[in-house]
Amino acid sequence: MSATLFRYVVRTYLGFAVGILCALVTVFLVVDFVDRSRMYTGEGWVWSVVVLYANKALLCVQQLGPAALLLAAGAAVSSLRKRGEVTAMRALSFGPKALYLPVGVCVALACVGLIAFDEWVVVQAGIRVDEITTQRFNRWGDWGMYHTPKQWFRRGDHIFYLRSGSAQEGFVDVAILTVTPDFRLARRVDARSMRPVEGTRWKLEGVVERTFTRDGQSSVRELDEVEYDLGASARTFRIRPGRPEQMRVPVLREQITARGEVGLATRQFSLVLHNRFAYPLAGLPAALLAVGLALRPGRKGNLTVALVEGLLISVIMWGLMVVARTLVLSERLSPVLAAWFPVALLVVAAALLWLRGEGRLGRGGG
Known part of the structure; x- marks a missing residue:
């Protein structure tokens, strides 16, 4: 040519x-x-x-x-x-x-x-x-649909309700529900704060723990401070607010993985x-x-x-x-x-x- x-x-x-x-x-x-x-x-x-x-x-x-x-x-x-x-x-x-x-x-x-x-x-x-x-x-x-922080997460048999905070600094006023395979509530933990320690371990302060048995019985205990292995690290909650169209490719890939790990769409x-x-x-x-x-x-x-x-x-x-x-x-x-x-x-x-x-x-x- x-x-x-x-x-x-x-x-x-x-x-x-x-x-x-x-x-x-x-x-x-x-x-x-x-x-x-x-x-x-x-x-x-x-x-x-x-x-x-x-x-x-x-x-x-x-x-x-x-x-x-x-x-x-x-x-x-x-x-x-x-x-x-x-x-x-x-x-x-x-x-x-x-x-x-x-x-x-x-x-x-x-x-x-x-x-x-x-x-x-x-x-x-x-x-x-x-x-x-x-x-x-x-x-x-529809700004609020994408920028309102997510509060509900699921990881394994734990359901997390994190009212405020971040994965790096910790969360304030949290509730953690533990469910059985048949989705029966086995335990509920309410805490004033939740901060990462190492790996999947977290330190909770101002804790009220309730456990529930199959026969309908329950027990309650209060703890000033306790550590739990929650099966989720701080990286598990690295959910970014914002429109996906306003995220670069590496961030999109990260968010797809992170959201999939905690049960988000x-x-x-x-x-x-x-x-x-x-x-x-x-x-x-x-x-x-x-x-x-x-x-x-x-x-x-x-x-x-x-x-x-x-x-x-x-x-x-x-x-x-x-x-x-x-x-x-x-x-x-x-x-x-x-x-x-x-x-x-x-x-x-x-x-x-x-x-x-x-x-x-x-x-x-x-």
Whole structure:
């Protein structure tokens, strides 16, 4: 393939990609501002809104990036076709690879960049958006769902109710229930404080211990200080508050393990972890699918048709992701399948269209 032609297609594609991404981000931010403008009040609100929407713009780049890559692929090829340049390439014996290859290389690099951008920029931008929205404009939404400290944990046959404190400094005003395999309460320990000692041993102060037998009898004893082996170390309670989307990959992995150890839900965290890679990478097969659609036999270089096709694919994929997320949270679908199924579907569609264009599947175009 000619290096000159490769660079020309790359420049054409990048021009459309940057322009479409900027247009999508601008439209989204304008619509969002108009919808929420009534809540922006108070002294110095203008600067707060500027900072807020600067961070929202970063979020939009990550959210709309794959769609922009898809739309740009169809628009770029349609533009080349409209100017007769695709016909000229064929006349010079350049096949569809002359378009697939440069677009694919650009999109692959962009997808890797979006993953890194999400990991190192978007995570912090999301935290900043929540801070400004809650603290400056007093709009809490579902903030409490993710930031309220967890208090109930289960580890083995122990159920912990830790009202306040941390794993490093210890907990205050705790209750520990010990249950039998048939989930009968065997012991309850209430303590003023609970601090880690070593391994799975904890020092409890101000203790009231109640034990229960199968025949309904109970006994109570009070202790100023006592140590228990609770089968859980301080690391067991390393549960971080916050949205999983605002956690980096190492933290997500840690939280999935930690939450699983104490009986907390992990499915949303697993879905976010896989989507950190699956969502940006979906832009690659989506863009190649758009190239194949733009090269269909009998297709004219119509930019409007290319954009409509791209938007239709984006809407279908977005719908699949919403349904998959719902199924994950309702425990009807695994997070891995939910994250990667849309990508796999795009890969299959792009491959079938390419094979058809090459004449290896049904009747190909010239």
